[in-house]
Every structure is written in structure tokens, then in C-alpha cells.
Amino acid sequence: MLKSTQAQQHLPRRTAPRVARSAKSLVLSRRSSSRSASGTAMASSMRKVAILGAAGGIGQPLALLLKMNPFVTNLALYDIANTPGVAADLSHINTSIQVAGYAGDDQLGDALAGCDLVIIPAGVPRKPGMTRDDLFEINAGIVKTLVTACGEHCPNAVINIISNPVNSTVPIAAEVLKAKGVYDPKKVFGVTTLDIVRSNTFLAELKGFDVVETDVPVIGGHAGITILPLLSQATPMADYTAEEIEALTTRIQNAGTEVVEAKDGAGSATLSMAYAAARFAESCLRGMNGEPVFECAYVESSVVEGLDYFASKVKLGPRGAEEVFPVGDLTPFEEECLEKLKPELKSSIEKGIAFGQK
Numbered sequence: 001m002l003k004s005t006q007a008q009q010h011l012p013r014r015t016a017p018r019v020a021r022s023a024k025s026l027v028l029s030r031r032s033s034s035r036s037a038s039g040t041a042m043a044s045s046m047r048k049v050a051i052l053g054a055a056g057g058i059g060q061p062l063a064l065l066l067k068m069n070p071f072v073t074n075l076a077l078y079d080i081a082n083t084p085g086v087a088a089d090l091s092h093i094n095t096s097i098q099v100a101g102y103a104g105d106d107q108l109g110d111a112l113a114g115c116d117l118v119i120i121p122a123g124v125p126r127k128p129g130m131t132r133d134d135l136f137e138i139n140a141g142i143v144k145t146l147v148t149a150c151g152e153h154c155p156n157a158v159i160n161i162i163s164n165p166v167n168s169t170v171p172i173a174a175e176v177l178k179a180k181g182v183y184d185p186k187k188v189f190g191v192t193t194l195d196i197v198r199s200n201t202f203l204a205e206l207k208g209f210d211v212v213e214t215d216v217p218v219i220g221g222h223a224g225i226t227i228l229p230l231l232s233q234a235t236p237m238a239d240y241t242a243e244e245i246e247a248l249t250t251r252i253q254n255a256g257t258e259v260v261e262a263k264d265g266a267g268s269a270t271l272s273m274a275y276a277a278a279r280f281a282e283s284c285l286r287g288m289n290g291e292p293v294f295e296c297a298y299v300e301s302s303v304v305e306g307l308d309y310f311a312s313k314v315k316l317g318p319r320g321a322e323e324v325f326p327v328g329d330l331t332p333f334e335e336e337c338l339e340k341l342k343p344e345l346k347s348s349i350e351k352g353i354a355f356g357q358k
């Protein structure tokens with residue numbers, strides 16, 4: 001289990017250093033060069049990245065963003081169907097990243113072989129009226145199968161899990177890898193970056209901030225009240241009324257549902273999620289290359305007693321999540337929200353563990 005370090009205990013009010021990069025780092029580079037888009041780091045290492053669920057609503061735009069990311073050298077696109085077409089289409093883009101499509105069970109091993117990073121958006125999305133937990137019945141099995149294959153074909157890869165319910169699918173992945181004897185808690189992440197992206201956007205809109213300079217840590221999990229934005233730790237600092245804090249927190253917690261309802265049966269967030277997943281993937285790759293990067297993510301954790309998985313700020317490095325930061329000082333409102341989310345998050349974790357061990 002990951003432990004918070006001595007140094008982290010002495011952190012001041014903020015949970016951790018500010019996320020070290022901004023939306024600018026995803027500006028598209030026309031050549032897959034050795035220069036990152038922000039110009040701050042070299043992207044020289046060979047990196048193979050696989051997307052499992054690559055022909056889907058998230059998978060396709062995510063593949064497009066990664067085809068333009070200088071930290072990637074090989075992109076393996078896997079789905080149960082339609083990946084040859086997606087791969088052929090993407091491969092015509094004149095960046096030097098090599099793209100290959102894989103379809104069906106018998107090609108999964110080839111897709112995963114030699115991967116440094118595996119991103120999993122495979123599974124069904126919500127329709128109006130559903131909770132993320134309603135997806136468990138279908139998505140739990142899909143994640144279990146795919147992570148089992150990761151354990152066999154790329155046991156050292158970092159895994160980014162997008163498939164919902166993330167609060168349960170991450171514990172499932174951990175149990176599967178434990179059973180195979182290849183579990184490294186530093187390398188399995190639930191992607192909660194969309195919660196941060198949304199919080200930054202909504203806060204910047206409310207307060208008239210430059211959105212690129214806005215940073216809201218979001219802790220807890222990725223479903224309803226388990227999503228807890230820490231507005232007291234946001235930058236730039238601002239004064240809020242109690243009503244503003246409550247309204248903004250509720251909007252962030254319901255933002256996924258806002259998109260599900262707007263799409264009216266045609267799925268959930270795909271474009272904003274692809275953006276968020278590309279940002280988190282790039283942060284993992286930068287970390288692998290030795291550049292310390294800070295992101296909030298859902299990981300195995302000892303930050304909150306009784307919750308074995310929890311999202312908080314982590315430091316990404318060559319070995320994955322090298323540090324997991326404590327939540328820092330909370331306001332009474334945030335303390336109350338944290339208490340309220342514990343039973344739901346605990347039950348989702350336990351459900352995932354039980355399924356993973358079956």
C-alpha cells in the first residue's frame with residue numbers, strides 16, 4: 001500500500017505542488033519531435049501506448065490526440081471490432097507515431113506486448129436515469145478480462161482505467177493483478193482528470209479567471225458525492241460565499257450527468273474525456289521520462305482511514321505514483337462532504353474487490 005511520506009506531512013495548506021503543466025502542453029506538434037509542445041521536456045524515449053476500447057466514443061478522439069503527442073512513439077488500437085478502419089484513418093496523419101489496429105480476443109496479446117502505458121475506456125456508457133454503478137454488471141467483466149491480459153502480456157505497464165464505475169473497476173484491476181503476482185500499486189490509476197478539467201473550467205467561468213492558470217484539486221472518487229473538489233485549495237485563491245461553494249460543488253459532482261442528459265441517450269462525455277485522458281497519459285509519460293508531474297488520480301491509498309482506494313494528488317515519476325499526498329487542511333464544509341462520501345466509496349471499493357477475487 002502506498003504511504004504518504006514524512007515530507008508530505010509537512011506540506012502547508014495545499015495538498016501538493018500545483019499541477020506542473022497546463023492545457024498548453026497538449027498543443028499539437030506537427031512532427032513527433034524530441035521537443036514537448038510546452039518546450040520544457042524532451043520526449044526522446046520510445047513509448048508504446050495501447051488504447052483498449054479504441055473504436056469507441058472516447059477511444060477515437062483519444063487516439064487522435066495521442067497520434068499528435070510527441071511523448072508517444074507507437075500507438076496500439078484495440079477493440080472488439082472496427083479498429084482496422086480507425087487505425088488506417090489515423091495512420092494517414094503526418095506525424096511519425098506508428099499506429100496499428102488490433103481487433104478481437106486473439107489479437108489482444110499483440111496489442112499489449114511491449115506496452116509502457118495501457119489506457120482502458122472499454123465498456124458501456126450511461127444513459128439518462130442510470131448511475132455509474134448501474135454499469136458494473138457489464139463493465140466489471142470487461143475490465144477484468146482486459147486487465148488479466150495486461151498482467152500476462154505487459155506486466156510492467158502503467159494502467160489508466162477510464163471505464164466506469166471507476167470507484168470499483170480500479171479495485172477489480174488490482175485484485176486481478178495481485179492474483180497474477182504482478183500487482184504494483186504505483187502503476188494502476190483510475191482516471192479522474194475530467195473532474196479536475198471540469199472544476200477548472202467552471203471555477204474560471206464563475207470568477208473570471210484565466211482557465212489555463214486555474215487549478216482545483218479534486219479528491220475522493222469518481223461518482224456523484226464521492227467527487228469532492230477542494231475549492232479552499234484552488235488557485236488562484238478567491239473569496240466565496242457559502243452558496244457559491246455549495247452550488248459549484250454540486251455542479252462538479254453532477255457534471256457527468258449534465259452531459260448524459262444533454263446527449264439524451266447517445267452516451268456520456270467523450271470529447272472532454274478524451275482530452276482529460278490525453279492529459280493524464282501525457283503526465284504519466286512525462287513522469288516515466290523522469291520529469292516529476294503532479295496530478296490528482298484514484299489510486300490505492302492510505303490517505304483516508306478505511307478507504308483503500310482514494311483520489312488525491314500524486315507525484316508521477318519513472319515508477320508511476322511515487323508519492324500520494326494527503327488531503328491537506330479542509331474547511332468544515334469539505335470535512336462534512338468527506339464524511340458523507342465515505343460509506344458510498346467504501347461500498348464501491350468492496351464490491352470491486354469481491355468481483356476481482358471471484
Ligand SMILES: NC(=O)c1ccc[n+]([C@@H]2O[C@H](COP(=O)([O-])OP(=O)(O)OC[C@H]3O[C@@H](n4cnc5c(N)ncnc54)[C@H](O)[C@@H]3O)[C@@H](O)[C@H]2O)c1
Binds near residue numbers: 054057166192
Ligand atoms: N473516468 C471518467 O471520467 C469517464 C468519463 C467518461 C466516460 N467514462 C466511461 O468510459 C467508458 C467508455 O465510454 P464511451 O463513451 O467511449 O463508450 P462507447 O460505447 O462509445 O465505446 C466503448 C468501446 O468499448 C468497446 N468494448 C466493449 N467491450 C470491449 C472489450 N471487451 N474489449 C475492447 N473493447 C471493448 C466497444 O466496442 C466500444 O468501441 C464508459 O464506461 C463510460 O462510463 C469514464
Ligand SMILES: O=C(O)C[C@H](O)C(=O)O
Binds near residue numbers: 126259
Ligand atoms: O457520467 C458518466 O457516466 C461518464 C463519466 O464518468 C463522466 O463523469 O462524464
